[in-house]
Amino acid sequence: xxxxxxxxxxxxxxxxxxxxxxxxxxxxxxxxEHIAIMGDNGAGxxxxxRQITGVEQRTRGKVYxxxxxxxxxxxxxxxxxxxxxxxxxxxxxxxLDVSDNLFLGREKTKWNFLGPFRRLDYKAMREDTMAGLxxxxxxxxxIRNSIANMSGGQRQCVAIARTATFASKLTIMDxxxxxxxVQETAQxxxxxxxxxxxxxxxxxxxxxxxxVLDLVDRIIVFRRGRMxxxxxxxxxxxxxxxxxITGAKTGAQFEGAA
Amino acid sequence: xxxxxHGVGGLTFDKSKKAWPNELNVLFALVIIxxxxxxLGQLLPxxxxxxxxxxxxxxxxxxxxxxxxxxxxxxxxxxxxxxxxATQVIITAGIDLSSxxxxxxxxxxxxxxxxxxxxxxNPNPKAIFGTWAxxxxxxxxxxxxxxxxxxxxxxxxxxxxxFRIPPFIATLGMFLICRGIAxxxxxxxxxxxPTESYKFIGSGMMPVVWFLSLAAIFHVILKYTVxxxxxxxxxxxxxxxxxxxxxxKRHKVLVYMIASMLAAFAGIVLSAKxxxxxxxxxxxxxxxxxxxxxxxxxxLTGGRGSIIGTVLGAMVLGVIRSGFTFIKLDGxxxxxxxxxxxxxxxxxxQFRQRNRV
Numbered sequence: 001x002x003x004x005x006x007x008x009x010x011x012x013x014x015x016x017x018x019x020x021x022x023x024x025x026x027x028x029x030x031x032x033e034h035i036a037i038m039g040d041n042g043a044g045x046x047x048x049x050r051q052i053t054g055v056e057q058r059t060r061g062k063v064y065x066x067x068x069x070x071x072x073x074x075x076x077x078x079x080x081x082x083x084x085x086x087x088x089x090x091x092x093x094x095x096l097d098v099s100d101n102l103f104l105g106r107e108k109t110k111w112n113f114l115g116p117f118r119r120l121d122y123k124a125m126r127e128d129t130m131a132g133l134x135x136x137x138x139x140x141x142x143i144r145n146s147i148a149n150m151s152g153g154q155r156q157c158v159a160i161a162r163t164a165t166f167a168s169k170l171t172i173m174d175x176x177x178x179x180x181x182v183q184e185t186a187q188x189x190x191x192x193x194x195x196x197x198x199x200x201x202x203x204x205x206x207x208x209x210x211x212v213l214d215l216v217d218r219i220i221v222f223r224r225g226r227m228x229x230x231x232x233x234x235x236x237x238x239x240x241x242x243x244x245i246t247g248a249k250t251g252a253q254f255e256g257a258a
Numbered sequence: 259x260x261x262x263x264h265g266v267g268g269l270t271f272d273k274s275k276k277a278w279p280n281e282l283n284v285l286f287a288l289v290i291i292x293x294x295x296x297x298l299g300q301l302l303p304x305x306x307x308x309x310x311x312x313x314x315x316x317x318x319x320x321x322x323x324x325x326x327x328x329x330x331x332x333x334x335x336x337x338x339x340x341x342x343x344a345t346q347v348i349i350t351a352g353i354d355l356s357s358x359x360x361x362x363x364x365x366x367x368x369x370x371x372x373x374x375x376x377x378x379x380n381p382n383p384k385a386i387f388g389t390w391a392x393x394x395x396x397x398x399x400x401x402x403x404x405x406x407x408x409x410x411x412x413x414x415x416x417x418x419x420x421f422r423i424p425p426f427i428a429t430l431g432m433f434l435i436c437r438g439i440a441x442x443x444x445x446x447x448x449x450x451x452p453t454e455s456y457k458f459i460g461s462g463m464m465p466v467v468w469f470l471s472l473a474a475i476f477h478v479i480l481k482y483t484v485x486x487x488x489x490x491x492x493x494x495x496x497x498x499x500x501x502x503x504x505x506x507k508r509h510k511v512l513v514y515m516i517a518s519m520l521a522a523f524a525g526i527v528l529s530a531k532x533x534x535x536x537x538x539x540x541x542x543x544x545x546x547x548x549x550x551x552x553x554x555x556x557x558l559t560g561g562r563g564s565i566i567g568t569v570l571g572a573m574v575l576g577v578i579r580s581g582f583t584f585i586k587l588d589g590x591x592x593x594x595x596x597x598x599x600x601x602x603x604x605x606x607x608q609f610r611q612r613n614r615v
Contacts (some may be wrong), residue, residue: 076503091501093494095561096487104491105502107484116485116512 004031005067006170006201007052012061014047021047023225025061029170032199034192036212039222039245045205048222049174052203053085054078066169082169086159086176098143099129102162132165137194139187153184160191164200171195172203177211189215209238221245228254280555280562280610284570287553291574295581302585310584326580328463334576335465336531338569339524340547342469342476343517345568348551349480350513351493351560352418352425357521357547359436360410361540364525366440368403369449369535372396372456384450386443396455400526407522408515410436415514419507433544440537450534460531468527470569472520477565489513493560521547549596550575553603557611574599 007029014022022044029035037045050056052063054072063070065081072078075085092101099122108121108128129143138157140150147155156176163171173192177185192215195202206212212219213233221229221244229244229251243249295310308314311323318324340357347354373382375392382392410432417428443449458464480486488509491499500506524543529535554571556563575596582592 075501079503087501091495091498093491093498093561095490095494100487100491104487104499105504107487109484114483116488116509117479117483119482120484120487122482 005029005064006031006033007203008064009052010062010064012048012051012063013059014051014056015059020225022051022058025227027220027227029201029203032196032201033218034196034202034204034216036204036206036216036219037222038206038209038212038219038241042224043222043245044225045222046174047225049085049172049203049205052078053083053172084163084166084168084171086156086163086171086173092147092155092159094148095146097146098133098140098158098161099125101147101158102129102132102165106166128165129161132161135194135198136161136164136191138191151184153180153187156180156184156188157191160188164191164195168200170201170203172205174205175207176204177206177208185211209241212241213238221251223247223250226254230254281564281566281570283606284553284555284567284574288570288574288577291577291581295577295584298581298585305585308584310581326584328466330576330580331466331469331573332463333579334550334572335469336524336528337543337546338469338550338572339465339472339527340521340543341550341568341572342472342565343520344544344547345551345554345556345563345565346476346480346489346513347425347517348548348556348558349489349493349560349563350510351496351558352510352514353429353548353558354414354514354517354521355426355429355544356410356414356432356436357517357524358540358543358545359433359440360407360518360521361525361528361543362440362535362537363410363436363443364403364406364522365529365535365539366443366449366537367406368399368522368526369452369456369529370399370443371402372399372452372530373449374451374453377451382451384448386449393453396453396459399452399456400459403522403526404519407519407525410522411515411518412511414518415511418514419510437537440539443537446537448534448536449529452530452533456530457533458530460527460529465527465531468523469572472523473565473569480565485509485512490561493562495561546575549600552600552607555603555607557607558604571603 005028007027009025009027012022012025012027025048037048039045051058054074054077065083070081072081078085093104096104103125108124109118110121111119126143133140133143138161140154140157147158150158160173160176177188180188189211192202192204196215204212204216217233219229219231219233219236219241220227221231221241223245230253231241231244231251240249244251292311299305299308299310309323311326313320313323340361344354344357370386371391371394373385373392375382375389377383385392414429414432417423418425480489488499488504491502491504492506492509496506525540528539550571551563551568552558552571553574554563554567554569556567578595578599579592582595
């Protein structure tokens with residue numbers, strides 16, 4: 001397979017008992033691409049993401065990440081390989097501050113001979129946190145404040161900055177703005193634009209048509225567990241996408257699929 | 259650092275939501291309680307204008323009534339050692355009810371390895387083992403006691419973390435088991451006549467030395483090590499901690515082991531101080547230890563609390579106990595007042611919580 005692909009799936013399938021949540025998804029993502037995944041509730045978007053990030057084990061099919069076949073046994077496995085996911089439910093510890101959360105589970109340490117009692121290198125972590133925030137354009141007035149004192153938008157930004165701090169090879173965001181206000185949504189969208197400018201590949205799961213058309217290069221539409229369209233944003237429009245989502249249309253290359 | 263010099267969007271930070279360190283509230287409460295007793299010392303007719311904390315009658319040649327200060331801290335030091343462990347367990351959103359009986363069980367077991375062979379030229383009348391266990395170096399009872407604590411803690415932690423038994427239930431069971439062990443160990447008889455070096459562990463102000471040194475050590479550990487960070491993370495959001503790659507189960511076992519080893523050490527110090535070990539020792543210690551942490555501002559739902567807070571909480575209990583003795587009210591009033599203060603501390607914490615975001 002060609003090596004300029006970030007992610008490729010072949011016949012990716014997931015059945016929950018008799019429910020075919022995902023059926024034969026063949027997906028390709030090029031370097032630096034931003035791809036949106038759209039579809040109605042229960043169309044298979046989240047199922048697709050869960051198979052890629054190792055949260056669940058697929059029924060069938062293959063996943064290639066940067067040209068290598070991968071079998072993630074859990075979300076940590078995927079993260080170690082370089083896939084950072086911003087989940088709908090934010091995985092943040094409220095009582096810790098920004099850099100603590102960014103480095104949770106992979107702290108920078110000194111005096112490692114002390115085992116679990118090794119010393120935290122706060123200085124290095126705070127410097128890296130600042131660098132990550134600058135890179136993503138996240139504005140947080142004081143990174144030493146606990147997350148509990150922050151707005152939903154700021155918390156979401158912290159979750160996103162976490163992905164940027166660790167030079168991830170692929171960022172996946174599952175409805176990152178679903179719970180945010182207008183201004184906060186704008187903030188998150190600017191971060192996504194910043195990642196695009198930096199050439200960092202991203203998969204965005206979203207219901208927000210305007211957001212998707214503004215931000216990504218390609219839109220993949222799922223319907224009833226199958227991929228039904230692969231649209232270049234430059235060659236489509238909102239009405240067209242809605243037609244695919246609702247089933248009024250099906251992409252030529254997917255005829256007979258759904 | 260110039261945190262505000264970059265970035266986009268219009269997010270502003272509400273400075274009023276900046277956390278006020280809770281330890282300052284506890285310190286403030288401590289000062290108020292001292293002031294109340296000072297005033298009572300002046301106002302109550304039978305007190306003859308005595309000062310609670312100050313050396314107004316110039317009996318010690320210093321500013322403070324040193325005897326009272328020593329007693330205040332000495333009488334909370336041993337339970338305070340347990341409270342250092344209780345603090346860590348509660349930060350993970352757990353609870354450890356077994357520490358009081360563990361104090362008794364450890365006292366019995368450790369003391370059995372600290373006995374002298376001869377008492378006034380006669381064989382030790384309370385001897386548990388044969389001569390092989392007599393006059394051992396002091397390290398022997400300490401190591402045995404701490405290993406026993408580690409074992410109990412490992413069992414607590416394993417049931418909590420791996421078998422998902424609620425901490426309240428798991429440690430309630432261990433509460434009864436440890437009291438049973440303490441009674442079974444020498445069939446209810448006290449274990450006595452320890453070596454001089456063992457007695458030294460609990461002599462004079464040594465309990466205070468242990469309490470404050472251990473407090474300093476665990477303050478540093480909780481604040482500046484990976485162990486501390488993960489302890490807070492687990493209590494704050496266990497799911498996030500797991501997703502972040504922290505081995506939550508293993509970490510919990512470690513926390514319960516450390517808490518039980520601290521309780522075991524408290525048992526060693528207590529038996530050394532009393533020069534005897536009895537199966538009924540440490541009654542209600544687990545509850546007073548939890549109370550110290552709670553007064554110190556810990557959150558029983560996990561994620562928040564500190565060693566400094568717990569030390570201040572211990573001081574609050576010590577001052578109240580000493581203050582009631584000072585104004586010549588007996589123990590029954592002390593218990594009622596302490597109960598009230600524990601409830602007040604939690605009510606204030608709830609109030610603080612509700613005022614957050």
